[in-house]
Amino acid sequence: MVALARTQSFIADDAETSAFAADVVKGLSAQRKRVPPKYFYDAVGSELFERITEQPEYYPTRCEMSILREQGAEIGKLIAPGAALVEFGSGSNQKARILLAAVKDLAVYVPVDICGPMLEQEAAELVPDFPALKVRPVEADFTQAFELPQEARDATARVGFFPGSTIGNLEPHEAASFLRNAAKTLGPGAKMIIGADLVKDAEVLNAAYNDAAGFTEKFNLNLLMRINRELGGNFDLSTFEHHAFYNRERQRIEMHLASTRRQKVKAAGETFDFRAGETIHTESSYKYTADSLAALARGVGWEPAGVWTDADCRFSIQAFSLPEKTKA
Incomplete structure (x- = not known):
């Protein structure tokens, strides 16, 4: 069960930040935590994605x-x-x-x-x-x-x-x-x-989203850095791991950020509980x-x-x- 409590007030300074904050609060309050993948693409995230596309595994x-x-x-x-x-x-x-x-x-x-x-x-x-x-x-x-x-x-x-x-x-x-x-x-x-x-084949897909150079991991974790920077978050990136795997039943790659321990995290003026192993679903990539x-x-x-x-x-x-x- 998610524990959600109001902490210090958070005031967005523009409509874009306000929408980001609303989506993060809604997503992290859900039984299965998630944040929309469109928020990957700040300036740092966009640059990291370009590096991903250059990796040998990413076809x-x-x-x-x-x-x-x-x-x-x-x-x-x-x-x-x-x-x-x-x-x-x-x-x-x-x-x-x-x-x-x-x-x-x-x-x-x-x-x-x-x-x-x-x-x-x-x-x-x-x-x-x-x-x-x-x-x-x-x-x-x-x-x-x-x-x-x-x-x-x-x-x-x-x-x-x-x-x-x-x-x-x-x-x-x-x-x-x-x-x-x-x-x-x-x-x-x-x-x-x-x-x-x-x-x-799942092997090809799994390799593409787990490149050896670690750019996809950095891309995924940058979402937490953006929340810290723009929404007053206090995510400790060292306590979250990049997980990406092919879900055969739904024919999609799933990307998650998994908490390595039980912890409380603040963002956008709210506090969220994480269990050890609990994830934030950050992206699905359906295959057609x-x-x-x-x-x-x-x-x-x-x-x-x-x-x-x-x-x-x-x-x-x-x-x-x-x-x-x-x-x-």
Whole structure:
């Protein structure tokens, strides 16, 4: 049973911090503690994730990049001249660059991300290589409704880009909600290009989330550092361990932070009890097949429009489209 008591008052200084605090208090008060994975991505977390993608065990980025390089021209055919390309959860622009180079006469590129500093930096770095391209970054939580810039609303068509298997970090009902919201944001006739990790051997998956260099461990623990820094927390990182494993039944990798001893921790003006071995569930990474992702998308109005995989069928890029006119 979770013991929860109010300690010193905590006052958030902006809406983003207030939302972070509310989610942390709600998550750590639950019977099964959890914190949404979107809070991994402060400036430090974003940099650590880029280091993860460079590790030999972490195949998804390499596989997705190879698909984009080899099939970029074919995938780019989904993006008509005069269209807006909207990247949800943009992070690094390395994948978008491949698409941008393959597409002619793009009206505007709209990277959307929750991490403002990285968003601005990545957008600025595109300018020298794509001087004629309009880049209109939007700092927002892509899982929630947000407004597109005017140039995107005025474009002849809109195409969503959701790489990195970020869709796997969403619970199935959240993924469906995201696709439903994306349909409303992009509008009738829109296309969606999604990177999705595929179901495969547990050994490969477990190694990818437990890299020998320890960057995934640092990435996971950085969430506690962020809570300490931004929400007045007092987590002792030496008393928490990184756990990541493949859950075969649910076809997902789970990441947790496990308390190594019984302890009380303060954050956002509250106190939380931890039992020895009790965990904070920080991330799930669902693995899909082409059929399972298509079924999810169809359920909210998207129709399959293409599937591409790497040579070893470890990763996929899947495309979907909306009808020109939505049903009443």
